[in-house]
Amino acid sequence: MGTRHTPATRPMLRRASDGGVEIPPSGPHTHTVILLHGCYCNGADFAMLPQLMAELAGRDAAAGVKFIFPSAPLRTLHWPEGTEDAVSAWYDYFTSRANTMFHDEIDLEHLASASEQMTAIVNDEISRLGGDTSRVVIGGNSQGGTLAGHVALSFGKRLGALIFMRSCLLDVTPVEIANTRSFTPTFVFAAEYDTEYALALQRQSFGRLRDVHWHIEPKCDHYMFSKAELYHCAAWILQVCTGSLPAVKYRDVDHLEANALANLPKMELAAKLALRPLSAETDGDRFIAASTQAERTPMERVLDQISKWNLCFRCAC
Secondary structure: OOOOOOOOOOOOOEEOOOOOEEEOOOOOOOEEEEEEOOOOOOHHHHOOHHHHHHHHHOOOOOOOEEEEEOOOOEEEEEEOOEEEEEEEOOOOEOOOOOOOOOOOOEOHHHHHHHHHHHHHHHHHHHHHOOOOHHHEEEEEEOHHHHHHHHHHHHOOOOOOEEEEEOOOOOOOOOOOOOOOOOOOOEEEEEEEEOOOOOHHHHHHHHOOOOOOEEEEEEEEEOOOOOHHHHHHHHHHHHHHHHOOOOOOOOOHHHHOOOOOHHHOOHHHHHHHHOOOOOOHHHHOHHHHHHHHHHHOOHHHHHHHHHHHHHHHHHHOO
């Protein structure tokens, strides 16, 4: 859902009106980077990014880059096991399908509303950059990545880059136009031990796109702090800004925290990584209702459908 990063304190960092973070360029404005955090997190999670870009390519490499890290509103999430209040989230969940081969059922109105807000930011930054869409980069971590993908691939014009970080391409996100005349360069940072968005599901979802640049970080999991993720994000942004992709030498495996999944005994780790089937635990009443419907005979299902048609005719729908 979300991956908590440790923000760096920078004198130029300032709060945006939505509670997020904006870092203005230190020189003439040449590019804008918009990154969306994961569930439970906030915009300050990406604040060390300019520092990492400077480490990779020199102090002036990011001088013309404006960074926008919005924060999601606080919502009540409706999990199968019960509600969870005051969560920073771009949209609500109605299922809990972590580590399965199925996408969660989400609040599509929330997704549409958040997409509209982010698209407005993208359009505003394009205007500030003289109408050049290739100078705007958008991306995100986890849930934020799914929203960024939905915005970029629905946009209809080529952006500078789309960056997914331990995330997934939603099944409701359209790709037809983006795969033809307006394809945005797309980068994916994936965790070898991701138990939220299973690697198999990620490969399946990103397989809908015609070209994706992958990096799979060894022994990284979905919930640990990943500095490697931020380094690779910085490198991909620098490729857009400078035309050159710097090498990333930092590896999470050399800096694993005590609670990283990679530290578990092999058998316990294997059990954690095993794909789960859909169940009452993942889907709650939705699974029970679907199972009950599946147990009905074919004739019973036909009669049910006829009954629905008759009701529709009586209501003049």
